[in-house]
Amino acid sequence: MKPFDIVIVGGGGAGLYAAMEAMKTNPALNIAVLSKVYPNRSHTSAAQGGANAALANKAKDDTVEMHIFDTIKGSDYLADQDAVEVLCSEAPKIIRELENIGTPWSRLDDNTIAQRPFGGAGRPRCCYCADKTGHTILQTLYEQCLKKGVIFFNEYFALNLSVNGSRSKGLIAMNMKTGAVEAFPARTVIFATGGYAKMYWNRSSNAAGNTGDGQAIAYRAGIPLKDMEFVQFHPTGLRKSGLLVTEGARGEGGYLLNKDGERFMSRYAPEKMELGPRDLVSRSLETEILQGRGFDSPAGKYIHLDLTHLGADLIKSRLPQIREMAMNFEGVDPILEPIPVRPTAHYSMGGIDTDNYGRTVMEGVYAAGESACVSVHGANRLGGNSLLDILVFGRIAGHTAALEARKFEPAAISEDEVKDQLAELRSSMQPSGHYERYGELREELGQTMAANVGIYRESSLLKKGIAEVAELKERFKKVRVSDSSDVFNTNLLQVLELKNMLDLAETVAAGAFAREESRGSHTRTDFPTRDDEKWHKHTMATLIDGHVKLGEKPVTMGRYELQERTY
Amino acid sequence: MTVSTDQHKEGKRDVTFRVFRFNPQVDSKSYFDDYTIPVERGITVLRALNYIKEHVDASVSFRAFCQAGICGSCGMRVNGISMLACTTQVWDMLAKSKEEGVIKVEPLRNLPLIKDLIVDMDPLVDKMKHYSNWVDSTMPESEMGKKEFLVSEEEFLKYDKATDCILCASCVSECSILRANKEYVSPAVLLKSYRMNVDTRDSMHDLRLAELVKDHGVWDCTHCYRCQESCVKSIPIMDAIHGIREDALESRGMKDTSGAKHAEAFMSDIEKKGKLVEATLPFRTNGVLWTMQNLLPMAVKMILKRRTPPPPPMVKPSKGIKAFRSEFREMSEHVKQDHKSHKK
Numbered sequence: 083m084k085p086f087d088i089v090i091v092g093g094g095g096a097g098l099y100a101a102m103e104a105m106k107t108n109p110a111l112n113i114a115v116l117s118k119v120y121p122n123r124s125h126t127s128a129a130q131g132g133a134n135a136a137l138a139n140k141a142k143d144d145t146v147e148m149h150i151f152d153t154i155k156g157s158d159y160l161a162d163q164d165a166v167e168v169l170c171s172e173a174p175k176i177i178r179e180l181e182n183i184g185t186p187w188s189r190l191d192d193n194t195i196a197q198r199p200f201g202g203a204g205r206p207r208c209c210y211c212a213d214k215t216g217h218t219i220l221q222t223l224y225e226q227c228l229k230k231g232v233i234f235f236n237e238y239f240a241l242n243l244s245v246n247g248s249r250s251k252g253l254i255a256m257n258m259k260t261g262a263v264e265a266f267p268a269r270t271v272i273f274a275t276g277g278y279a280k281m282y283w284n285r286s287s288n289a290a291g292n293t294g295d296g297q298a299i300a301y302r303a304g305i306p307l308k309d310m311e312f313v314q315f316h317p318t319g320l321r322k323s324g325l326l327v328t329e330g331a332r333g334e335g336g337y338l339l340n341k342d343g344e345r346f347m348s349r350y351a352p353e354k355m356e357l358g359p360r361d362l363v364s365r366s367l368e369t370e371i372l373q374g375r376g377f378d379s380p381a382g383k384y385i386h387l388d389l390t391h392l393g394a395d396l397i398k399s400r401l402p403q404i405r406e407m408a409m410n411f412e413g414v415d416p417i418l419e420p421i422p423v424r425p426t427a428h429y430s431m432g433g434i435d436t437d438n439y440g441r442t443v444m445e446g447v448y449a450a451g452e453s454a455c456v457s458v459h460g461a462n463r464l465g466g467n468s469l470l471d472i473l474v475f476g477r478i479a480g481h482t483a484a485l486e487a488r489k490f491e492p493a494a495i496s497e498d499e500v501k502d503q504l505a506e507l508r509s510s511m512q513p514s515g516h517y518e519r520y521g522e523l524r525e526e527l528g529q530t531m532a533a534n535v536g537i538y539r540e541s542s543l544l545k546k547g548i549a550e551v552a553e554l555k556e557r558f559k560k561v562r563v564s565d566s567s568d569v570f571n572t573n574l575l576q577v578l579e580l581k582n583m584l585d586l587a588e589t590v591a592a593g594a595f596a597r598e599e600s601r602g603s604h605t606r607t608d609f610p611t612r613d614d615e616k617w618h619k620h621t622m623a624t625l626i627d628g629h630v631k632l633g634e635k636p637v638t639m640g641r642y643e644l645q646e647r648t649y
Numbered sequence: 650m651t652v653s654t655d656q657h658k659e660g661k662r663d664v665t666f667r668v669f670r671f672n673p674q675v676d677s678k679s680y681f682d683d684y685t686i687p688v689e690r691g692i693t694v695l696r697a698l699n700y701i702k703e704h705v706d707a708s709v710s711f712r713a714f715c716q717a718g719i720c721g722s723c724g725m726r727v728n729g730i731s732m733l734a735c736t737t738q739v740w741d742m743l744a745k746s747k748e749e750g751v752i753k754v755e756p757l758r759n760l761p762l763i764k765d766l767i768v769d770m771d772p773l774v775d776k777m778k779h780y781s782n783w784v785d786s787t788m789p790e791s792e793m794g795k796k797e798f799l800v801s802e803e804e805f806l807k808y809d810k811a812t813d814c815i816l817c818a819s820c821v822s823e824c825s826i827l828r829a830n831k832e833y834v835s836p837a838v839l840l841k842s843y844r845m846n847v848d849t850r851d852s853m854h855d856l857r858l859a860e861l862v863k864d865h866g867v868w869d870c871t872h873c874y875r876c877q878e879s880c881v882k883s884i885p886i887m888d889a890i891h892g893i894r895e896d897a898l899e900s901r902g903m904k905d906t907s908g909a910k911h912a913e914a915f916m917s918d919i920e921k922k923g924k925l926v927e928a929t930l931p932f933r934t935n936g937v938l939w940t941m942q943n944l945l946p947m948a949v950k951m952i953l954k955r956r957t958p959p960p961p962p963m964v965k966p967s968k969g970i971k972a973f974r975s976e977f978r979e980m981s982e983h984v985k986q987d988h989k990s991h992k993k
Binding site for chain 1 (some may be wrong): 673763786808
């Protein structure tokens with residue numbers, strides 16, 4: 083295949099924005115987007131709430147500066163302040179740009195883009211389209227990429243980077259439709275593959291495919307992953323499925339109630355109440371449940387999210403998807419009854435270490451969105467900042483790669499390398515003797531992560547988690563792929579995804595064990611306070627000789643000094 | 650909504666899933682496999698399929714991603730109707746099964762089959778491209794990001810519901826025209842085209858509309874409403890299709906197409922006779938020469954083979970035609986007024 087200038091792995095918000103921007107920057111470039119699903123299926127579509135930008139449409143006194151401060155404070159001061167400045171200053175521009183190309187934002191009475199309050203934000207600055215914001219943004223970007231003639235390789239599963247010393251030669255991927263392993267020689271590769279929170283499996287709000295493929299590929303190629311221990315638990319996952327009820331439901335005025343009917347957030351965040359930051363609200367729910375003030379059911383303990391006082395009209399117009407989901411998956415109509423919820427693994431703050439331009443340490447390899455860690459979210463991401471992150475940094479990565487692509491000489495990927503990959507796949511498909519079921523391993527991975535590397539962490543639990551993940555990795559070697567078909571082998575696909583999750587689970591658990599403090603989403607009951615002296619730094623996980631090796635990187639500070647984080 | 654009520658009180662039972670199977674590498678034709686598994690009340694069809702894949706037969710192939718009804722991956726036919734497996738309750742489907750305790754699962758129709766429950770979505774994407782299913786902004790690229798378009802609620806409401814579409818292709822699968830003609834634009838693409846055409850930020854309304862009124866376009870729809878009935882997001886797709894037609898007829902004067910002529914001939918018959926004059930309708934729609942060459946031989950054959958009765962050459966006005974005409978005029982006037990106020 084003719085070498086590409088840019089191969090983008092992932093067709094969600096970050097990947098599509100990167101593609102659009104790269105084509106805009108230099109239309110002469112040969113650009114491809116490779117995605118394991120049709121781009122419009124990507125998990126960006128599930129983002130309900132909105133994207134933050136200090137447009138000051140709703141609150142006239144909102145400023146970029148306030149957005150920056152809220153984000154840094156929300157991150158528990160682990161975010162790099164220069165990166166946050168980029169995120170928040172670019173925000174108004176990018177939201178307007180999306181508006182200009184057709185995103186159907188909800189509107190205020192003066193016909194400007196609507197904004198609503200969101201957790202951890204000092205002003206109502208979350209721009210939204212009802213509760214389908216991510217869906218409409220994804221559709222808009224996909225439409226624009228079709229318009230621009232972006233070349234898509236849909237339903238291709240990325241296997242590995244082809245590396246020569248410190249340089250990437252491109253990507254090796256499997257065509258799902260044929261089972262063929264194909265080489266994508268490329269001057270530059272951008273990873274935009276989304277998060278890794280699905281390793282918590284049934285205790286996760288994520289799509290089945292949010293298995294951190296790009297992070298795992300980068301990790302195997304020797305690129306460091308940053309702050310992997312920071313996994314955000316969203317306070318309001320549906321009890322049975324872990325599926326998400328948007329923070330918008332609380333933004334619109336929903337209450338969290340324990341079994342005594344008490345709005346218990348008054349004890350944890352008396353000022354912000356239900357709109358405290360996510361880590362705090364999640365911990366509050368978990369504490370209520372642990373202390374026996376939750377409701378009991380065969381599907382587990384839970385808390386009530388009560389919207390009944392908001393009225394049928396508001397629920398139908400502003401939260402229609404939530405109503406549909408509550409009815410489909412819990413059998414509850416939120417107009418009439420409270421929704422049963424409990425915290426669910428939702429977002430991965432950690433990811434591929436990049437600079438503010440999306441560059442990784444490997445020449446020609448970039449990353450953006452949830453698969454990257456710039457870092458703008460630090461130890462805890464604010465609601466409405468993740469859509470913003472994928473848009474702003476997807477665009478920056480696309481722009482940077484487009485400017486830099488021609489600096490790199492194209493390199494060929496040898497046929498032998500492709501054959502080796504295929505042989506490896508084939509051999510993994512037929513282990514002899516006793517074999518393991520991938521479904522069971524996946525289930526067990528989710529259980530051990532939720533129990534031992536979950537909301538509340540502690541030394542002995544983490545040791546247990548690390549040991550269990552190691553054991554699962556060992557058992558994985560015996561997993562059998564029983565579908566022998568080349569055509570659309572989803573059995574093989576799911577096994578490969580499990581491999582990626584296992585590789586990354588090791589880095590999450592190792593980081594959580596090393597970090598002897600509590601910060602943002604990472605709560606150690608044996609180290610209950612933030613320890614700025616020892617731990618105001620990023621953890622870096624690198625694969626060395628088949629094992630995770632932890633290093634560190636300083637946090638970039640700016641005009642905001644460390645402060646205690648209270649709401 | 651899909652939450653079942655009190656029809657099935659028991660909490661757990663065995664259910665047989667009769668799954669469509671086809672692997673192009675080994676099968677010369679498709680067949681069905683039966684999988685009988687224990688299912689609890691409250692389980693979705695997708696979760697049941699996942700269970701089968703993990704515990705019974707890992708080779709059963711289907712797409713699934715978000716599992717929450719928003720990504721559109723798991724469109725398939727359950728008991729013959731296209732829907733999302735992830736938002737469909739097994740219990741609800743049992744109530745509608747032809748054979749007690751058996752749920753039939755098949756791939757979507759009208760798209761090329763790849764394997765088992767997986768169909769090729771590329772033809773749909775190609776049509777989205779063909780009909781320019783994107784906003785071509787009136788704002789030059791260099792100006793973007795600087796200021797917002799101001800969009801009133803009224804303008805927004807015109808396309809709001811249409812933007813719910815998740816391209817699951819349930820409507821594509823149910824469409825009766827696509828079964829006969831794979832080149833037909835398809836309901837999802839008409840919906841998206843409508844959504845773009847009513848967006849005040851878009852600049853290529855006329856070009857898009859010109860493409861939509863060509864062959865295989867908006868006039869091919871026969872109003873069977875199956876797209877709308879099967880829409881998993883309850884989008885009034887037919888409103889969009891009517892919207893495009895009205896737009897083509899009323900505001901753009903695109904009357905020089907057979908679809909438009911057909912509609913006009915229909916209207917004039919109804920007004921004059923209160924019913925259709927079938928014998929002359931094709932001539933008025935497609936022109937005399939074309940009809941003689943292309944339709945007449947077929948019509949004669951059909952009449953000879955007794956597939957259709959010969960159309961009566963003269964049609965008398967229906968009984969009560971006078972009262973009907975005045976009502977008809979009143980209705981037409983109302984529709985015109987509606988359009989005027991809508992456009993303001």
